[in-house]
Amino acid sequence: MRGKAHLCCGRASASVEQSARMGNPGVLPHDLSGLPPTYLVTGGFDPLRDEGELFARRLAQTGVGVTLRREPDLIHGFANMLGISVRCREAVAQAAGALRVGLEITTG
Numbered sequence: 001m002r003g004k005a006h007l008c009c010g011r012a013s014a015s016v017e018q019s020a021r022m023g024n025p026g027v028l029p030h031d032l033s034g035l036p037p038t039y040l041v042t043g044g045f046d047p048l049r050d051e052g053e054l055f056a057r058r059l060a061q062t063g064v065g066v067t068l069r070r071e072p073d074l075i076h077g078f079a080n081m082l083g084i085s086v087r088c089r090e091a092v093a094q095a096a097g098a099l100r101v102g103l104e105i106t107t108g
Contacts, residue, residue: 032058037065039098041091044072067098 040056042049049070056068071078071091079095081088 032062032064035059035062035064037067037102039067039069039095039102041069041071041095043074043076043078044070045074046076048076069094 038056038059040052040059042052046052053068053070056066059066073087074091078085078088079092082092
């Protein structure tokens with residue numbers, strides 16, 4: 001539980017990596033193989049940005065196809081702000097386009 005609270009506070013990725021090495025299941029699972037291709041977006045002002053980007057690196061190291069995109073001008077939760085921000089709508093549209101392409105590839 002302590003590891004989860006630690007993550008919610010948006011601590012630096014070095015401490016997250018240390019927790020992951022210690023085997024804290026609340027941080028990252030040990031085996032990421034077999035997970036589907038992933039499109040992961042972080043915001044530049046996202047308190048969980050480092051953790052999200054660490055997760056993307058771990059996926060890639062395991063052989064999972066991953067696309068990581070950092071939206072440097074957005075905050076955590078930007079996907080919930082579609083009605084008030086053109087920039088948020090653009091970022092979500094980009095993610096939706098990636099999902100559309102991914103679904104086309106897998107369905108042939």
